[in-house]
Amino acid sequence: MLKVENLTCQIADRVILKDLDLEIKKGEISVLMGPNGSGKSTLAKLLMGHPECEISKGKIIFQGKNITELDVTERARKGIFLAFQHPLEIPGVNFRSYLRLAFNSMRSKKEQLPVFKFRNLLQEKAKLFNIPDKLLNRNLNEGLSGGEKKKMEILQMAILNPKLAILDETDSGLDIDALAIVFENIAKLKSQNPDLSVLIITHYHKVFTYLKPDRVNIIYHGTIVETGDAALLDKIEKNGYKQYEEK
Ligand code: ADP
Ligand code: MG
Numbered sequence: 185m186l187k188v189e190n191l192t193c194q195i196a197d198r199v200i201l202k203d204l205d206l207e208i209k210k211g212e213i214s215v216l217m218g219p220n221g222s223g224k225s226t227l228a229k230l231l232m233g234h235p236e237c238e239i240s241k242g243k244i245i246f247q248g249k250n251i252t253e254l255d256v257t258e259r260a261r262k263g264i265f266l267a268f269q270h271p272l273e274i275p276g277v278n279f280r281s282y283l284r285l286a287f288n289s290m291r292s293k294k295e296q297l298p299v300f301k302f303r304n305l306l307q308e309k310a311k312l313f314n315i316p317d318k319l320l321n322r323n324l325n326e327g328l329s330g331g332e333k334k335k336m337e338i339l340q341m342a343i344l345n346p347k348l349a350i351l352d353e354t355d356s357g358l359d360i361d362a363l364a365i366v367f368e369n370i371a372k373l374k375s376q377n378p379d380l381s382v383l384i385i386t387h388y389h390k391v392f393t394y395l396k397p398d399r400v401n402i403i404y405h406g407t408i409v410e411t412g413d414a415a416l417l418d419k420i421e422k423n424g425y426k427q428y429e430e431k
Contacts, residue, residue: 185208185209185210185246185247185347185348185381186206186207186208186231186244186245186246186348186381187206187207187244187245187246188204188205188206188207188227188231188242188243188244188245189205189242189243189244189245190203190204190205190241190242190243191203191204191205191227191230191239191241191242191243191244192204192239192240192241192242193226193230193237193238193239193240194237194238194240195226195236195237195238199406200223200226200237200406201223201226201227201230201237201406201407202405202406202407203241203242203407204223204227204242204403204406204407204408205408206227206401206408208348208381208383208399209381209398209399210347210379210381211378211379211380211381212381212382212398212399213374213381213382213384213395213396213397213398213399214381214382214383214384214397214398214399214400214401215383215384215385215386215392215397215399215400215401215417216383216384216385216401216403217385217386217387217400217401217402217403217417217420218402218403218404218425219404219425222403222404222405222406223403223405223406224352224353224385224403225269225352225353225385226406227403228266228350228352228383228385229266230244231244231259231264231266231348231350231383232256232259232260232264232266232350233251233254233255233256233258233259233264234256239252246259246262246264246348247262247263247347249262257289260286260290260344260346261289261290262347263345263346263347263348264346264347264348264350265340265341265344265346265348265349265350266350266352267334267337267338267341267349267350267351267352267354268337268352269352269353269354269356269385271325271333271334271336271337272324272325273323273324273325273326273327273328274323274324274325274326275323275326276323277323277324278321278322278323278324279319279320279321279322279323279324279336280302280303280306280320280321282324283302283306283340283343283344284297284299284302286340286344287302287343287344288302290344305343306320306339306343307320309339309342309343310339312342312372313335313338313339313342313369313372314365315335315336315339319332319335319336329362330357330358330362331358331359331361331362331365331366334354334358334362334366335362335365335366335369337354338366338369338370338373341373342373345377346380347379347380347381348380348381348382348383349380349381349382349383350382350383350385351370351382351383351384351385351386352385353385353386353387354366354367354370354384354386355367355386355388355390355391360390363388363390363391364394367391367394367395368394370382370394370395371394371395374395382395384397389417389421392414392417396414397414397417398413398414399411399412399413400412400413400414400416400417402416402420402425402428404425404428409428410428
């Protein structure tokens with residue numbers, strides 16, 4: 185469903201991603217791993233259409249269409265969702281209103297929901313993920329703990345119902361209990377929606393006790409250097425990334 189071909193991009197003349205190829209199939213849980221600074225967040229943002237890194241070569245194909253030139257909103261409408269490494273706090277923006285706006289902006293007039301119907305949908309999903317009502321009434325991420333922010337992101341995902349969810353170090357800054365809750369919620373969402381493809385960016389092996397990956401991609405210096413099944417995780421845990429250093 186997603187194919188990245190030969191993608192090369194630069195920030196201020198410095199090449200960040202180079203001839204990068206990546207494929208994610210429908211319903212697959214894919215992992216992207218690599219050392220700090222290897223380009224993981226840059227790739228995540230590029231897939232979502234945040235134009236920080238300027239593409240000089242290659243393309244991004246999503247569900248058979250070339251989306252390289254589409255902006256963030258258009259990609260969100262097509263079903264791509266990015267959970268940021270550091271979710272922004274937006275004081276004064278109410279979570280419910282924000283999410284209803286996002287939800288409706290992706291739907292035709294006929295499919296849009298009025299306040300009370302949206303409220304029911306949100307309540308139902310929040311219950312499923314054990315999110316207390318009081319969190320729904322807060323402003324977007326304002327004053328939330330790291331774990332609460334990540335929980336709210338999974339809730340947003342459940343409401344917006346994407347086809348491809350990209351999770352950029354969703355585990356970063358979480359203690360083990362919060363991590364368990366967040367990844368169990370992702371597993372729950374995935375089990376309700378088997379066609380959902382997930383790209384998990386992480387360093388943390390513990391994540392894979394909650395979610396079993398179908399495919400593992402290793403990124404090193406801005407390019408995918410190895411792709412394999414879950415066994416690749418053990419190889420990385422044992423040998424690290426040094427093995428990919430060019431002579
Ligand atoms: P990762 O997420 O794998 O840790 P990033 O994608 O954040 O890596 O960064 C890849 C490289 O791009 C790093 O060398 C980083 O310094 C550089 N980079 C990222 N964003 C910017 C920016 N806005 N300006 C300049 N360099 C950047
Ligand atoms: Mg990063």
